[in-house]
Amino acid sequence: MTSNDVEGHYSRGNLYLIILDALASAGKDVGNLRPEDLDPLDHFHGRGVAATAEMVATLELSKGDEVLDIGSGVGGPARFVARTYDCQVVGIDLTAEFCAVAERLTQAVGLSGQVRFEQASATNLPFDDGRFQAAYSQNVSMNIADKAAMFGEAYRVLCPGGVFALSELALGDGGEVIYPTPWSSDGVHSYLLTEADTVAALEGAGFDIVSVQDNIAAVRRFRQEQKELVARDGPPKLGAFILMGDGAGEKGRNTARNLEEGRTRAIEILCRRP
Numbered sequence: 001m002t003s004n005d006v007e008g009h010y011s012r013g014n015l016y017l018i019i020l021d022a023l024a025s026a027g028k029d030v031g032n033l034r035p036e037d038l039d040p041l042d043h044f045h046g047r048g049v050a051a052t053a054e055m056v057a058t059l060e061l062s063k064g065d066e067v068l069d070i071g072s073g074v075g076g077p078a079r080f081v082a083r084t085y086d087c088q089v090v091g092i093d094l095t096a097e098f099c100a101v102a103e104r105l106t107q108a109v110g111l112s113g114q115v116r117f118e119q120a121s122a123t124n125l126p127f128d129d130g131r132f133q134a135a136y137s138q139n140v141s142m143n144i145a146d147k148a149a150m151f152g153e154a155y156r157v158l159c160p161g162g163v164f165a166l167s168e169l170a171l172g173d174g175g176e177v178i179y180p181t182p183w184s185s186d187g188v189h190s191y192l193l194t195e196a197d198t199v200a201a202l203e204g205a206g207f208d209i210v211s212v213q214d215n216i217a218a219v220r221r222f223r224q225e226q227k228e229l230v231a232r233d234g235p236p237k238l239g240a241f242i243l244m245g246d247g248a249g250e251k252g253r254n255t256a257r258n259l260e261e262g263r264t265r266a267i268e269i270l271c272r273r274p
């Protein structure tokens, strides 16, 4: 596998227009977008903005902190952090198109003074040692074979005492992962570890583990709420499915099945650079 395979998996070619069309169809004023208008579609992970809000709350951010989003996608989480905590956020992502879309959406909602994006790999961050007060990475590590490099880089760019929240799908003991999933169409660039191996890799990079959480109960609650909303209002017009394109439905169903059958586990680990 090369990095380009991962970028090819996520690239759409015309994603910005796809997003604007979807927002217009949902009745949003695309000439006058507010950050919260994007919330239903710009968080590319299970449970959307709710999951982001819960995860970043654990970072205990202060106004003016500089925060790194590792694998920032189209930038929903970075914009959420900036507007909620009045922080400066830098996002890096391997997929050039996602970085370009993230920049344009950020400009469209007036947050360019606080949030910026750069194309880079999580395994080779273009930042000085000790620069950030906090970092997080949501549903990115599944694509990264070299966890030691990823976690080592997160550790390096954090200041002493800095915190790192990792949210990912870990390997469960319920059998083979069923593909396609949102991060891999066929398992080719999928590198899941068990929770224990992820913890060991983070400790190997030098982190102290603060907490480890399994989010299956929250996932089930969220799915139930979504079912009720669909029964009441019909299928949603906006969602992360817009970012995934063809096959989004099957990827979503497989994600749910993998979790329910224990093939994968939705985990969140908070750790600290001593």
Ligand SMILES: C[S@@+](CC[C@H](N)C(=O)[O-])C[C@H]1O[C@@H](n2cnc3c(N)ncnc32)[C@H](O)[C@@H]1O
Pocket (backbone or CB within 6 Å): 006, 007, 010, 042, 043, 044, 045, 070, 071, 072, 073, 074, 075, 076, 077, 092, 093, 094, 095, 098, 120, 121, 122, 123, 137, 138, 139, 140, 143, 144, 182, 183
């Ligand atoms: C499922 S999306 C999650 C995006 C974002 N974290 C979010 O939650 O909205 C996975 C992201 O990981 C990025 N990615 C995969 N491998 C990467 C790497 N080695 N370095 C940086 N980003 C990577 C992809 O380009 C994609 O944007």
